[in-house]
Amino acid sequence: MxxxxxxxxxxxxxxxxxxxxxxxxxxxxxxxxxxxxxxxxxxxxxxxxxxxxxxxxxxxxxxxxxxxxxxxxxxxxxxxxxxxxxxxxxxxxxxxxxxxxxxxxxxxNMDDFMEKLVQVKSWLIPKEPRELSQGEYRQSPAELARYKQFSMCINCMLCYAACPVYALHTDFIGPAAIALAQRYNLDSRDAGEQQRAEAIQADEGVWECTFVGECSKVCPKDVDPAGAIQQAKMAGAIDWYKALLPRGKG
Ligand code: SF4
Ligand code: FES
CATH class of the missing domain: 3.10.20.30 (Beta-grasp domain)
Known part of the structure; x- marks a missing residue:
């Protein structure tokens, strides 16, 4: 040295x-x-x-x-x-x-990412309106654990820089925005999954991902955006399959 x-x-x-x-x-x-x-x-x-x-x-x-x-x-x-x-x-x-x-x-310039956060509605969409006087939403440790990893994102954009799909198609919603959408989809206080699905389940959403996994390798906070994308794909596939079932079987 x-x-x-x-x-x-x-x-x-x-x-x-x-x-x-x-x-x-x-x-x-x-x-x-x-x-x-x-x-x-x-x-x-x-x-x-x-x-x-x-x-x-x-x-x-x-x-x-x-x-x-x-x-x-x-x-x-x-x-x-x-x-x-x-x-x-x-x-x-x-x-x-x-x-x-x-x-x-x-x-x-991070404007593209900021717009994608809006597209995926990366904020809490409450199940029902709640007055301040009702106090805080309470969650169990298990409910917190479901989404905590995805909430650790610091918006550093390393995952976008490492993603070969985003390098070719900047329309791809991309790793961090999808991880942040999952962060809210998995939150027990939230009811916005269907609203987010419009962007997440679109061609430019999770289905553009070819699962190279570089996003999770470079992430400095162990958010595992590649894992979030696979979870969202699975949720989309289940919804699609349920929609094919006769009414009442889903
Ligand atoms: S690399 Fe990790 S912390 Fe940085 S934006 Fe992507 S998911 Fe978030
Ligand atoms: S200066 Fe804040 S993450 Fe590096």
């Missing part, structure tokens, strides 16, 4: 300002190497000490906000969880998450 004082590491950083650059290009920066630095620390060092024009997005630096996702040597990663030491002494190539339009440098 290199000593922290003298060692350096090169970051090759994607640069692009669509309004002025005809093409993206890479810019190299030599940053100090520290054993406990993550790629985000190096980017912040560049921004603070070397080149204020570099644009990247981050907030929490602790794997919670989901805003620092980028391609690190071709893999979708949270840059606040990607240590320089795992790449040292080789250069590290940092690019925006693949599959999304670039707003500037390392910042992607």
């Amino acid at each position: 290199a000593s922290a004082s003298a060692a350096t590491q090169v970051l090759e950083v994607f640069r692009y300002s669509p309004e002025q650059d005809p093409e993206p290009h890479f810019q190299s920066y030599e940053v100090p190497f520290h054993d406990d630095w993550v790629v985000l620390d190096a980017l912040n060092h560049i921004k603070d000490r070397m080149d204020w024009s570099l644009t990247h997005r981050w907030s929490c630096r602790m794997g919670v906000c989901g805003s620092c996702g980028m391609m690190v040597n071709g893999e979708a990663k949270l840059t606040c969880a990607a240590f320089l030491r795992d790449y040292y002494p080789k250069p590290i190539r940092v690019e925006p998450l693949t599959g999304f339009p670039v707003l500037r440098d390392l910042v992607i």
